[in-house]
Amino acid sequence: MIEIERIGDVAVVHLRDGENRFNASSIASWHAALDELEASDGPLAVVTVGEERFYSNGLDLDWMVANPEAAAGHLHEVHRLLGRMLAFPAYTVAAVNGHAFAGGAMLAIAHDLVVMRDDRGYWCLPEVDLGLPVTAPMFAVITAKLPRVAAHDALVTGRRYPAAEALTAGIVHRIAPEPDVLPVALAAAIDMAPKNRDVIAAHKQLLYADALATIAASG
Numbered sequence: 001m002i003e004i005e006r007i008g009d010v011a012v013v014h015l016r017d018g019e020n021r022f023n024a025s026s027i028a029s030w031h032a033a034l035d036e037l038e039a040s041d042g043p044l045a046v047v048t049v050g051e052e053r054f055y056s057n058g059l060d061l062d063w064m065v066a067n068p069e070a071a072a073g074h075l076h077e078v079h080r081l082l083g084r085m086l087a088f089p090a091y092t093v094a095a096v097n098g099h100a101f102a103g104g105a106m107l108a109i110a111h112d113l114v115v116m117r118d119d120r121g122y123w124c125l126p127e128v129d130l131g132l133p134v135t136a137p138m139f140a141v142i143t144a145k146l147p148r149v150a151a152h153d154a155l156v157t158g159r160r161y162p163a164a165e166a167l168t169a170g171i172v173h174r175i176a177p178e179p180d181v182l183p184v185a186l187a188a189a190i191d192m193a194p195k196n197r198d199v200i201a202a203h204k205q206l207l208y209a210d211a212l213a214t215i216a217a218s219g
Helices: 024-039 061-066 068-086 103-109 136-145 148-157 163-169 178-192 197-207 209-218
Strands: 002-007 010-015 045-049 054-056 091-096 099-101 113-117 174-176
Touching (some): 010 178, 068 103, 068 136, 091 178, 099 103, 113 178, 136 148, 136 209, 163 174, 174 178, 197 209
Parallel strands (some): 091 113, 113 174
Antiparallel strands (some): 002 010
């Protein structure tokens, strides 16, 4: 489901579960992977990448409907995942190889750098079409990472952004042809891996203090 590949000082987190939706099993795997990486010593940068058409399509709504008694706790764990990625104590890069929707779109922008495939796939917050408003912790992550105009457009319209439009809007930082998405992400991660992880962690706590406080309060 989630596999960690080490390339020098870079940990590549491969998401290998189809649409990579967030259900109990996948979120547990995410937290286990982040636990392992946070506990590692020495230089580190992290790249996350999906496969084929999907980076992540966010919440597994079918699983949540089938498990209503677990839905509230599950949502808290999703919020915690977004917070952990936002504040992760090393440089992080999302290699968005395909569709990134809803919670998957939020997860991507919680990284320090977003590289998006330029020929196929969308970044989208579709909650306005689903009739499901984002939660306060989700909103905190979105507004912490996106320019205000982009956050407004994405949340109010549910617009599907192809790569070029996402780059112009400030949602992603770089775009690349599909074969180059992971290599571009890796190159950025390799450059940043030697940076002081304690300082990165401290600066992220300062940068995203409000969002992290909102996430913590939601528990």
